[in-house]
Structures are given as C-alpha cells and as structure tokens.
Amino acid sequence: MTATQTSTYTDAQVKQMVEDELRWTPQIDAATIGVSVKDGAVTLTGEVDSFLWRHLAAKAALRVRGVRSVANDVTAKNAFSPIDDTDIAEAIQHTLRWTAGLPDGSIDAEVTNGNVILTGSVAWDSQRRAAEKQVRQIKGVHWVDDRVTLAPRVSSFEAHKHITDALKRNALTDAARIDVVVDGTRVTLTGTVASYDEFRQAERAAWSSPHVTEVRNDLTVQPR
Structure with a gap:
C-alpha cells in the first residue's frame, strides 16, 4: 500500500533529510547513493554491494517526512553474478529451518532466476515478516514475493x-x-x-x- 502524503517541505529540504537518513542507516554506504527530489518524489541512484542494501536504502528514504514516493534505481553488484537457483533454494530452506519462532515446514519457497515466491501459512504476521527478512539477506536473491497467509484465530x-x-x-x-x-x-x-x-x-x-x-x-x- 502506498501512502498518500501532503508535504510542507521543499524538495531541497527533503533531499537533505533523505541523505541524512541514509548516512544514519547501518549497512548503507551513503556516499555510493545519489538522491534527487521533485515534488516530493525521490529517485535513488548508484551501486551497492547487495540487493538487501538496495532494499534498505529505499526503506530509509520512505521513513523521511515529506517523501511522497521512491523510485529505486540503485543497482546491486551481485546482480551480474547469478547464483544457481538450486543453491538459493537450499540456502532458503536451511535459513527458514533455523529461524526462531517459525514452525518447521510452514513456509515453502519457489526460486526462478533469483526471484523468490514464499507460500504457506503461519499464525502471526511477525513470523511472516521474519521469514521474508531472512530470505532477503541470502546471497543471490533478487526480490521476494511474500504470499504467506495467516490463519485466523480470534473474534x-x-x-x-x-x-x-x-x-x-x-x-x-x-x-x-x-x-x-x-x-x-x-x-x-x-x-x-x-x-x-x-x-x-x-x-x-x-x-x-x-x-x-x-x-x-x-x-x-x-x-x-
């Protein structure tokens, strides 16, 4: 879901705040990311070490007041060094098996060209988010489509x-x-x-x- 936003900040102010937030975010080398802003719409450019860091850069920008949307044009270095889908799938199953609080076998993963679809059912959204977060950090994963459902339990x-x-x-x-x-x-x-x-x-x-x-x-x- 995209937030609808009414901003009282100028583009220059938003740009400065986004750059500050990137510098404040662990794992991100802000010096490698360019920021431009037009009418509150932010565009990120540059190159980072992984798809996870690319994802974190966009999340950092979206945390800033005055940001209406983010176009993430940052590239990841491992995008051009593909890892075999079978190896990625095995890494995902191993990671999910050792994720605390996640029932064994509750989530399945389908991998195609580094793109992952997660399916299954869990009791809590925190379990679903934890699984997605762990999978995003696996080397070779480009993006994650989280289709895990939640089982209703209360009124x-x-x-x-x-x-x-x-x-x-x-x-x-x-x-x-x-x-x-x-x-x-x-x-x-x-x-x-x-x-x-x-x-x-x-x-x-x-x-x-x-x-x-x-x-x-x-x-x-x-x-x-």
Whole structure:
C-alpha cells in the first residue's frame, strides 16, 4: 500500500533529510547513493554491494517526512553474478529451518532466476515478516514475493481491541488520529499520521492481531 502524503517541505529540504537518513542507516554506504527530489518524489541512484542494501536504502528514504514516493534505481553488484537457483533454494530452506519462532515446514519457497515466491501459512504476521527478512539477506536473491497467509484465530471484537491497544502503546503512533474498522478478518485503517514511518507502524499494529488476514492501509501522511 502506498501512502498518500501532503508535504510542507521543499524538495531541497527533503533531499537533505533523505541523505541524512541514509548516512544514519547501518549497512548503507551513503556516499555510493545519489538522491534527487521533485515534488516530493525521490529517485535513488548508484551501486551497492547487495540487493538487501538496495532494499534498505529505499526503506530509509520512505521513513523521511515529506517523501511522497521512491523510485529505486540503485543497482546491486551481485546482480551480474547469478547464483544457481538450486543453491538459493537450499540456502532458503536451511535459513527458514533455523529461524526462531517459525514452525518447521510452514513456509515453502519457489526460486526462478533469483526471484523468490514464499507460500504457506503461519499464525502471526511477525513470523511472516521474519521469514521474508531472512530470505532477503541470502546471497543471490533478487526480490521476494511474500504470499504467506495467516490463519485466523480470534473474534473481530478481540482483534479491534488488540489493534487499538497496540496503537496506544506504540510511541510512534497517535492512536487518536487513527480509525480502525474490522470486517471479518479484514482491517481498514483511516485517518492521518505524521510520517511514513508512523504509517508503517500503524499497519504493523493492525497485523499484530492473530485474527487478521488482510490489512487495507488508507492512512494519509500529513507532516505535523
């Protein structure tokens, strides 16, 4: 889901903040990444050591207030040194087997030209995100399509309470500005947040309920 954002920052200010965030992010060599901004739309260019670092650069840019979208034109050095799909698949199975809190055999991986599709079912979104994060770090993986589903476990009323309580506990979210609607196993978020980081934190709070199998994030990012 893409955040809708109303910005009060100039492009020059956004560019400076993105560059600062890249320098602040571990694993990223900010000197190798170029940043340009037009009407809040950020374009990243340059070359990094892996697809994971390319992914982290885009995530860093999206955390910055005033950023409307990110075009990630950064290239990864290992993109031109392909690793055999069989070796990647074996590495994925080994990694998932040793990922804490992930039931053995709950997630399967299909690998084609370094592109990975994850399928299966787990109880918690945190398990799904942990699996995707681990797979992204494997050498030779270009991108990950996470199709892992969640098994519903509790009622809609309990899900609504879990989510609103999580929003209130989170230091990065202003629960008073976020409306939560639960329809069956689907959650819809509306309202306003101050940054893309808060946008993502609110979505993660929605996924924190084991009842939820789908989240529609219609929050608007409006820097305050």
